Amino acid sequence: MLQDYIPSLKMVSDDSSSDSSSQQLSRERVKLLSSSNNSSSDSPIRDPSFKCFSVSDLKKKVMAGLCKNCEKEGQWRYLVLGQACCHLGLMEDAMVLLQTGKRLAMAALRRESICWSDDSFSLSNFPITNDITTNNAPATPPRTEFESITQLLSHIKLLLRRKTAALAALDAGLYSEAIRHFSKILDGRRGAPQGFLSECFMHRATAYRSAGRIAESIADCNRTLSLDPTCIQALSTRASLLESIRCLPDCLHDLEHLKLLYNSILRDRKLPGPAWKRHNVQYREIPGKLCALTTKIQELKQRVASGETGNVDYYALIGLRRGCSRSELERAHLLLCLRHKPDKATNFVERCEFSDDRDLDSVKDRAKMSALLLYRLLQKGYSSVMATIMDEEAAEKQRKKAAAALQATAIQAQQTQEQPKKESELENNATAATQQQTSAASAFQGVFCRDLAVVGNLLSQAGFNRPIPVKYEALSC
Numbered sequence: 001m002l003q004d005y006i007p008s009l010k011m012v013s014d015d016s017s018s019d020s021s022s023q024q025l026s027r028e029r030v031k032l033l034s035s036s037n038n039s040s041s042d043s044p045i046r047d048p049s050f051k052c053f054s055v056s057d058l059k060k061k062v063m064a065g066l067c068k069n070c071e072k073e074g075q076w077r078y079l080v081l082g083q084a085c086c087h088l089g090l091m092e093d094a095m096v097l098l099q100t101g102k103r104l105a106m107a108a109l110r111r112e113s114i115c116w117s118d119d120s121f122s123l124s125n126f127p128i129t130n131d132i133t134t135n136n137a138p139a140t141p142p143r144t145e146f147e148s149i150t151q152l153l154s155h156i157k158l159l160l161r162r163k164t165a166a167l168a169a170l171d172a173g174l175y176s177e178a179i180r181h182f183s184k185i186l187d188g189r190r191g192a193p194q195g196f197l198s199e200c201f202m203h204r205a206t207a208y209r210s211a212g213r214i215a216e217s218i219a220d221c222n223r224t225l226s227l228d229p230t231c232i233q234a235l236s237t238r239a240s241l242l243e244s245i246r247c248l249p250d251c252l253h254d255l256e257h258l259k260l261l262y263n264s265i266l267r268d269r270k271l272p273g274p275a276w277k278r279h280n281v282q283y284r285e286i287p288g289k290l291c292a293l294t295t296k297i298q299e300l301k302q303r304v305a306s307g308e309t310g311n312v313d314y315y316a317l318i319g320l321r322r323g324c325s326r327s328e329l330e331r332a333h334l335l336l337c338l339r340h341k342p343d344k345a346t347n348f349v350e351r352c353e354f355s356d357d358r359d360l361d362s363v364k365d366r367a368k369m370s371a372l373l374l375y376r377l378l379q380k381g382y383s384s385v386m387a388t389i390m391d392e393e394a395a396e397k398q399r400k401k402a403a404a405a406l407q408a409t410a411i412q413a414q415q416t417q418e419q420p421k422k423e424s425e426l427e428n429n430a431t432a433a434t435q436q437q438t439s440a441a442s443a444f445q446g447v448f449c450r451d452l453a454v455v456g457n458l459l460s461q462a463g464f465n466r467p468i469p470v471k472y473e474a475l476s477c
Contacts, residue, residue, distance in 0.1 A: 075101050075104040075105050075108065076101075077101075078097045078098070078100045078101030078104065079097075079098065079101040079102075079105075079145075079149055081097050082094045082095075082096075082097035082098035082101060082149075082153075083098075083149075083152065085097060086098075086152065086156060086193065087193055087353065087355055088193065088195055088276055088355050089193035089194060089195020089196040089197075089198075089199070089355065090195070090276065091156050091159060091160055091163075091193075091196055092160065094156055095153065095156050095157060095160060098149060098152065098153045098156070099153065101149070102146075102149060102150070102153065105146070155190065159185060159192060159196070162181050162182075162184055162185050163181075163182075163185065163200065163203075165181050166178045166181030166182045166185075166200075166203065166204075166207075167203065169181060170203065170206065170207050170210075173210075175207045175208075175210045175211035176211065178203075178204075178207040179204060179207045179208065179211065182200050182203055182204035182207065183204070185197075185200050186200055186201065186204065186348065186351075188351070190351075191350075191351045191352065191353050192351065192352070192353065193352075193353045193355060194227050194228075194352045194353060194354045194355055195228075195277070195278075195355060197227065197348070197351070197352055198223075198224050198227040198228045198231065199278075201220045201221075201223045201224040201227070202220070202221075202224045202231065202233055202234055202237075204220050205217045205218075205220035205221050205224065205234070205237060206237070208220060209237065209241060212316075212319065213319055214241055214244070214245060214316055214317050214319070215317055215318065215319065215336055215340065215374070215378060216339070217237070217241055218238055218241055218242070218374055219339070219340055219371070219374060221234045221235075221237055221238040221241070222238070222345075222367065222370035222371060222374065223348055223367065225238075225366070225370065226349075226363055226366040226367035226370065227352065227363065228273075229366070230261060230272040230273060232258065232261065232279065232280070232281055233280050233281075235254050235257060235258045235261070236254075236258060238254050239251050239254035239255050239258065242254065243300070244313075244316070245312055245313045245314075245316050245317050246308065246311050246312050246313050247312050247317075247377070248300055248303060248304050248308060248309055249304065249309060250373075250377075251300060252297065252300050252301065252304065255293060255296060255297050255300070256297065258293060259290065259293055259294065259297065262286055262289060262290040262293065263290070265283070265286050266286060266287065266290070269283075270283065271283055312380075312381070312384075314380070314381030314382075314384045314385050315385065317377065317378070317381050318332050318333065318336065318378070318381050318382070318385065319332060320332055320385065323392075324385075324389070325389070326386075326389050326393070329382070329385055329386060329389060333378070333382045336378050337375075337378070340371060340374055340375055340378065341371075341375065342368055342371045342372045342375050345367050345368050345370075345371030345372075346364045346367050346368055348367075349363055349364055349367060
């Protein structure tokens with residue numbers, strides 16, 4: 001029934017059966033025998049009522065007739081199958097089936113309303129009495145099935161619009177925009193099917209990986225594997241992320257798990273999960289992938305044996321540049337701890353609508369265990385990067401201390417060289433000042449004596465030989 005009515009599965013089945021249709025045509029031809037007892041199967045003369053036809057062609061014609069006359073047979077098939085596809089996470093098929101069922105139901109309702117007589121709309125069907133008052137308002141009627149289908153269809157369209165926008169942003173290289181659209185789907189208040197959420201988690205992990213946010217990408221791969229333990233894309237993506245940061249033991253663990261999954265696929269001759277489950281690989285690709293995976297595992301084991309286990313790139317894991325400051329590390333570590341705390345690792349499970357009867361506790365245990373491993377890896381990264389920063393700070397402090405000591409020694413040596421020069425300059429200045437004072441005093445004394453001699457000569461020349469009366473008081477000064 002799924003391959004007959006679900007559009008995507010019907011297209012896949014048609015493509016797979018087109019290659020072998022010519023071989024099956026001879027086996028699908030059937031003779032319609034008449035009810036006449038006179039006819040014989042080994043008669044050389046063919047009855048004109050005999051006819052050969054293809055069963056697959058008849059099946060397609062019958063299904064086309066059912067699709068055309070489904071309002072007579074009941075359009076409930078489309079509505080039920082649409083709800084079933086939505087529950088399985090096949091949102092595109094659910095939208096097509098629900099839209100078809102809704103359109104057919106509306107067409108049937110219109111035809112039925114046209115056939116109604118005028119008496120069907122008489123006021124007797126709508127009783128109007130004085131008992132109805134404004135104080136006693138009628139209760140809200142229960143939601144009909146048509147309203148439920150309409151709301152479900154609108155919710156599916158909203159999810160598909162956001163997913164389409166996110167994938168377009170991812171293809172265009174706008175990784176932050178793609179992450180924002182996927183986060184609206186995954187962190188919404190209304191739940192979504194488990195298959196659809198696991199697919200969105202995987203797409204957001206790809207966007208995180210392209211944006212260089214390795215821790216967030218690993219966390220989304222963990223959530224995908226918690227919901228779908230056989231997701232090949234999530235296992236391979238997480239293994240490549242762990243290899244990129246040189247966390248080789250965990251990478252080997254994922255690759256060994258992937259190898260076991262490939263072996264089980266080859267043993268069962270089919271991809272894991274039910275027929276309606278979507279995969280990003282095909283069965284014919286598994287043998288080649290298994291050979292490449294075996295070679296990869298051998299190379300990683302040789303690297304581990306050579307001692308490359310302790311060289312993890314914690315800077316890339318946390319999302320920091322080399323040589324970052326202590327404040328940058330503490331801020332990044334705080335954000336990562338708030339996002340990937342093991343206590344909050346199972347919150348997304350509450351918004352999932354599971355398609356099978358799987359144990360909810362086992363899903364939560366897987367999510368908590370993988371989140372705990374990632375949290376421990378982040379703590380190791382924080383300790384390693386913090387130790388490196390402390391060593392760099394100690395080396396920088398020692399370098400500054402040595403530079404200050406060298407500068408002080410140079411200044412002291414310079415002062416020691418300049419001190420004798422200053423002392424000699426001071427002595428020279430003192431000697432020059434003493435000599436200047438001595439020469440000034442002698443100059444003043446000579447000038448005074450010369451002046452007295454000149455005055456005496458002038459007095460003698462003028463004939464003033466008489467004594468000059470001079471007061472004693474004047475001489476005393």
